[in-house]
Amino acid sequence: MPELPEVETIKRDLVEKIFNKRIINIFVLDPRVIRNTDPKVFIQHCINKTISEISRQGKAIVIGFREKGYLVIQPMMTGQLICHNGRRDEGLEKATKIIFELSNDLYLNYNDQRLFGRIHFVKKLKEIAYFQTIGPDPLGPKFNFPWLKEALQKHKAPIKSLLMHQNFLAGIGNIYASEILFRSHIAPQRLANSLRQGEIRSLYKAIKNVLSEAIKSRGTSMRNYRDTDGKKGNFIHRIRVYGRENQRCPCCKTPITRIVLSGRSTFYCHQCQT
DNA sequence: ATTCTGTCCTGTAGGC
DNA sequence: TGCCTACAGGACAGAA
Numbered sequence: 051m052p053e054l055p056e057v058e059t060i061k062r063d064l065v066e067k068i069f070n071k072r073i074i075n076i077f078v079l080d081p082r083v084i085r086n087t088d089p090k091v092f093i094q095h096c097i098n099k100t101i102s103e104i105s106r107q108g109k110a111i112v113i114g115f116r117e118k119g120y121l122v123i124q125p126m127m128t129g130q131l132i133c134h135n136g137r138r139d140e141g142l143e144k145a146t147k148i149i150f151e152l153s154n155d156l157y158l159n160y161n162d163q164r165l166f167g168r169i170h171f172v173k174k175l176k177e178i179a180y181f182q183t184i185g186p187d188p189l190g191p192k193f194n195f196p197w198l199k200e201a202l203q204k205h206k207a208p209i210k211s212l213l214m215h216q217n218f219l220a221g222i223g224n225i226y227a228s229e230i231l232f233r234s235h236i237a238p239q240r241l242a243n244s245l246r247q248g249e250i251r252s253l254y255k256a257i258k259n260v261l262s263e264a265i266k267s268r269g270t271s272m273r274n275y276r277d278t279d280g281k282k283g284n285f286i287h288r289i290r291v292y293g294r295e296n297q298r299c300p301c302c303k304t305p306i307t308r309i310v311l312s313g314r315s316t317f318y319c320h321q322c323q324t
Numbered sequence: 325a326t327t328c329t330g331t332c333c334t335g336t337a338g339g340c
Numbered sequence: 341t342g343c344c345t346a347c348a349g350g351a352c353a354g355a356a
Contacts, residue, residue, distance in 0.1 A: 053349055082333090109350075126350045128334080145334085164333045166350065180351080207327055215327090216351075223349050273336085273348065292349095312328060315347080 052109060052125050054188070054221030055264035056275050056283060060131055061106040063278040064113075067133050068152055072100045075151035077138070083147045083162055086170045095171040096121055096150075108184045108220030112175065122170045122178055123160070128274045129167030132159045141280070163274060184220035188257050193219065195254050202242045202250060209245065209253075210238035211312040221261070225270055228292045228317045230256045237323040238316045239309070263288065291317040 052060065073096055081089040096115075103114030111131070113121040123131065134141045134157050138149060145161040148169065152158060160169065175181050186192035205212050212218050213227045222230065231238050233256040236249055245253065269275055269283030272293060276282060290300050295308035299319040309316050 056349070124350080127348070162333095163335065164348085164350095166333065168351090205326075211327075214350090225349055270349075275349065313330080314350095 052129070052269065052275055053223035053226050054106075054109065054261055055226070055267075055285065056269035057106050057109050057111060057125070057221075058265050059268045059277055059283065060125075061104060061111055063133075064111070064131065065104050067156060067278060068101050068113075068154075068158065069104055070101065071156070072153035073097055073150055074153050075149075077149040077151075078147070079149070080147040080165075082165055083160065083167055083169050085168045086172070092169075092171050095119060107175075107181055108187070108216055109223070110178075110180065119171060119173050120175055122168075122172060122175070124168040124180070125162070126164075126166035126168065128161075128163040130159075130161040130274065130276050131278055132161060132276060132280050133157065133278045134159070134280075158278075180216075184216050185218045186220065188219050188221055188261055193257075195251065198254050198257075199247075199250050202245055205242040207242055208239045208311050209236060209242045210316055212242045213257075214312070214314070219257075222257070224314050224316075225272065225289070225292045226260055226264065229290060230260045231323060232291045232318060233260060235323055237320070238311060238318050291319060293317065 076093045076097055078089040084092045099115035099117050101113055102116035105112045111123045132141065135155055138157060141159060143161055145163045146159050147162050148160040150158040170178060172178055210227050210231060213222045213230065214224065234253040236253060264270060264285040267283060267285035268277055270285040270289060271282035291306050294306045294317060296305045299306060299322055302321045304319055304321040306317055307320050
C-alpha cells in the first residue's frame, strides 16, 4: 500500500516511539510474512536487540540494531505498523501477523491483509536485492533536474510506467504517479524520451512538491493505509485524479479518464494533460 | 537491454 | 441475501 510519503510518515513516527528501545518479545501469528528464514530463527535474531537506527530506503523501513543486523520491513500493498500501549491482545486484528513487544511497554503490530509484505532479518543490507537495484530517492541529493533530464532520454516507456519503476526512482507508486503527472500537465502515456525541456522542468517540480506535501499531510489513505496510531493520512483531500474516474477535473471540469498502463489503473484529465 | 504480463494473497464493492 | 466479477498504495520472474 504505502508509497514514499506513507513509509516516510511511518518511519518518522517510529523514531519517536521505538528509537533506543529494546525488543523484549516477538509473537509470530502468521509465519508466511517472514520470507528468508524460519520464524524461530527470525525471533532469535531480533529478540533482546536494541533499536539504534530507523531509516527508509525506497518503500522499505530499515530498523538497525545496536548489536548489529537489521530488521527490514516492506509493507507492499497492505502492510501496516501500528503501535499501542495496554494489553497484548488489544488492537488485534484478523490481519495482525506479528506482534513486537518493546521495553517501553509498547506493542508494535505488523498487519498485512494481502500478505504481500516482507519482513526480513539480515546481517547486512546488501543481502536484500531490492536495495541493490533501486534508483535514487526523489527527495534526496542525487535527484536533481539535470539528472532527470538525462535519465528520461534513455527510456521510451510511457512516463507514468517509468515513474513507478523503482530502479529508475525509488518511492513513487500508483497514486502519486498519477497525481504528479496531473500537476505537470503531462499525459501519462507520453513516452519518457519525448518530453520537452519545459515539461521536464514542471515534472521535476511536481515530483518534489507532491511527495513533500503528501508527507506533510501524513500520506494518503485510499483503503488500508494507516499511520502508527492507526490514523488515516490527510492527503486524500488533495488527490485530484487518482480513483476519480468520471468525476470532474478540478481545473477544467472535464470528466477524468481511466486507462491501464503496465497493468495498473491510471487516471488523468485528457484536456489538461497533453 | 528495456518493457510488459502474470503472480503472489485476502477483502470489498458493485452489478444482477 | 447471495453469487460473480473486477479491482486494490508492490515487486519480481519470465516473456516479448
